[in-house]
Amino acid sequence: MKIIEAENLKKQYNGFKAVDGVNFYIKRGEIFGLLGPNGAGKTTTINMLTGLGHITAGSVKLMGEDYTRNAIKAQALMGIVPDESNLYEELNGRENLLFCGALYGMDKKQREKRADLLLTQFGLQEAAGKPFKAYSKGMKRKLTIAAGLIHEPEILFLDEPTTGIDVAFARQIRNLIKDLHKKGTTIFLTTHYIEEAERLCERIAFIVKGKIVREGTVVELMQETQGENIIDFTLGGDFSAIQKDFQNSFPGFKIISGENNSVSIQSSTSFTLLPLVKFFEERNLPVFEAKIVRPSLEEVFVNVTGIELQKMQNDQSIRPGPGQKGSV
Amino acid sequence: MKPWIAFSNILMKDMRSYYLKPPNISWGLIFPVAWTLMFFLRSPVAVEVRDLLPGVMALSILFGTTSMLAVTITFERKSRSFERLLLAPISLNLLMLAKTAGAIIFGVINAFVPVIFAAFLTSLSGINWLMVLASVVLIAITSTFLGLFIAVSVTQVFEAQTFSNFFRFPMLFLCGLFIPLSDLPSFIRPVSYALPLTYGADILKTAVSQNGVIAVPLSFFALVLFSGFLFAYSIYNVNRKWIL
Numbered sequence: 001m002k003i004i005e006a007e008n009l010k011k012q013y014n015g016f017k018a019v020d021g022v023n024f025y026i027k028r029g030e031i032f033g034l035l036g037p038n039g040a041g042k043t044t045t046i047n048m049l050t051g052l053g054h055i056t057a058g059s060v061k062l063m064g065e066d067y068t069r070n071a072i073k074a075q076a077l078m079g080i081v082p083d084e085s086n087l088y089e090e091l092n093g094r095e096n097l098l099f100c101g102a103l104y105g106m107d108k109k110q111r112e113k114r115a116d117l118l119l120t121q122f123g124l125q126e127a128a129g130k131p132f133k134a135y136s137k138g139m140k141r142k143l144t145i146a147a148g149l150i151h152e153p154e155i156l157f158l159d160e161p162t163t164g165i166d167v168a169f170a171r172q173i174r175n176l177i178k179d180l181h182k183k184g185t186t187i188f189l190t191t192h193y194i195e196e197a198e199r200l201c202e203r204i205a206f207i208v209k210g211k212i213v214r215e216g217t218v219v220e221l222m223q224e225t226q227g228e229n230i231i232d233f234t235l236g237g238d239f240s241a242i243q244k245d246f247q248n249s250f251p252g253f254k255i256i257s258g259e260n261n262s263v264s265i266q267s268s269t270s271f272t273l274l275p276l277v278k279f280f281e282e283r284n285l286p287v288f289e290a291k292i293v294r295p296s297l298e299e300v301f302v303n304v305t306g307i308e309l310q311k312m313q314n315d316q317s318i319r320p321g322p323g324q325k326g327s328v
Numbered sequence: 329m330k331p332w333i334a335f336s337n338i339l340m341k342d343m344r345s346y347y348l349k350p351p352n353i354s355w356g357l358i359f360p361v362a363w364t365l366m367f368f369l370r371s372p373v374a375v376e377v378r379d380l381l382p383g384v385m386a387l388s389i390l391f392g393t394t395s396m397l398a399v400t401i402t403f404e405r406k407s408r409s410f411e412r413l414l415l416a417p418i419s420l421n422l423l424m425l426a427k428t429a430g431a432i433i434f435g436v437i438n439a440f441v442p443v444i445f446a447a448f449l450t451s452l453s454g455i456n457w458l459m460v461l462a463s464v465v466l467i468a469i470t471s472t473f474l475g476l477f478i479a480v481s482v483t484q485v486f487e488a489q490t491f492s493n494f495f496r497f498p499m500l501f502l503c504g505l506f507i508p509l510s511d512l513p514s515f516i517r518p519v520s521y522a523l524p525l526t527y528g529a530d531i532l533k534t535a536v537s538q539n540g541v542i543a544v545p546l547s548f549f550a551l552v553l554f555s556g557f558l559f560a561y562s563i564y565n566v567n568r569k570w571i572l
Contacts, residue, residue, distance in 0.1 A: 076417035086408040102337035103416035
């Protein structure tokens with residue numbers, strides 16, 4: 001069953017098309033990921049879906065009911081976790097949850113029970129009495145997610161849930177998301193961490209410049225890389241000096257990245273290593289390591305969008321995504 | 329969904345977090361008292377405490393409501409906690425009424441603190457208390473909605489304070505509290521009649537000392553009109569500027 005359905009959704013600010021006719025749906029119980037670089041239209045899309053932004057054109061439905069012009073009824077069924085924690089600094093953790101429960105019209109007893117349950121589930125029971133301003137960034141993010149769940153929503157919107165927090169907390173939050181998914185919570189997740197999307201989401205849409213350029217399950221998207229052969233070389237010298245020579249000698253290869261002593265190359269046909277090794281050695285660049293790279297969602301993303309991963313990460317954050325190659 | 333639970337909790341949280349804090353008490357009470365004392369001491373003729381009462385009450389409401397509401401809403405916008413309220417499944421009108429209800433209550437309470445002090449200094453017999461209460465409530469509502477209007481017109485906390493003073497200080501001089509409207513130059517008088525506090529202060533003068541100059545029903549009508557306009561315009565601005 002489709003929980004959310006967006007049809008030809010558009011958002012325009014003073015002539016600028018922030019979201020340009022996106023179509024997608026989210027099925028009950030799944031984690032749907034919207035993946036794209038900074039400024040792609042992810043947050044604008046979430047804002048339109050949650051009633052925090054007016055819709056220029058198109059429609060959104062929640063469980064079959066159109067709420068394009070009036071989101072109040074739909075908002076009662078949504079939990080929203082923004083990219084930055086937006087709870088009250090002066091209230092403590094428990095008070096924040098109780099207040100958020102009250103905003104959804106929950107009775108006192110009902111919200112107290114739910115707040116205590118969530119504090120335990122999120123490992124925050126010891127910090128429950130501390131003011132929110134005394135929380136670490138990771139704890140703040142956890143409590144913000146708990147606040148999004150206080151009224152047991154039909155769907156949880158998570159906007160960049162691990163951005164700006166340290167690796168350990170990011171891991172905890174990903175595990176929490178997995179647990180919520182196991183319990184049947186429908187999750188709409190936006191992220192710019194490709195591997196995070198790959199690990200957590202069942203279906204993913206790539207959004208670039210306000211348009212969804214590809215959408216499918218992880219398996220469907222990965223099929224696009226079948227037949228792609230990628231190999232990473234670690235060389236005994238700087239590759240950039242011979243890059244032009246390499247491209248002239250091997251026109252069938254695409255250089256994905258080539259910096260200092262390492263180079264990643266790609267070919268859509270199978271090839272043997274020996275001519276390549278010979279080429280490098282003839283130019284005084286001994287090959288120390290040659291590694292076949294398993295095609296990943298990253299390759300699909302780069303192929304489809306033309307956006308270099310490194311650039312996307314640099315735009316967004318200082319922390320690399322989980323298990324991503326290299327460091328930013 | 330029970331919207332009244334959201335309404336009462338927003339109100340209670342604001343009362344606890346903002347309205348009972350020292351900065352608000354200083355702006356809402358100490359400043360108007362000091363200002364009035366200044367007039368009292370500088371006046372060449374003896375001034376009756378009772379004559380000063382409408383002024384102190386009106387200014388206590390004005391400063392108490394506008395300063396805090398304009399600052400807190402701007403602050404919540406900056407810290408993005410206001411977004412959480414906008415995402416709650418309640419109408420924008422109800423949300424803004426909940427946000428302003430605390431300031432209105434605080435304004436009404438503020439207005440009666442000078443009355444308590446005055447009771448020790450002079451006789452308060454012959455005052456039309458029903459009219460006082462009605463005017464205090466209406467001044468509180470209008471001033472609070474003025475604070476809301478200021479809050480939705482600025483983005484920074486310091487701008488809220490500056491913009492508040494842009495309205496408050498002219499009102500202080502031009503609303504007829506300390507300088508009678510008839511003594512103001514004729515070209516300034518239209519400005520006085522464009523200020524909501526002129527009507528509120530005049531009702532208070534009538535209720536306390538029977539020396540108001542504007543017909544009471546007209547003043548009540550003007551205050552209701554100002555309140556309706558300020559609230560409607562603020563809601564329009566929230567819709568236009570904050571719900572992108």
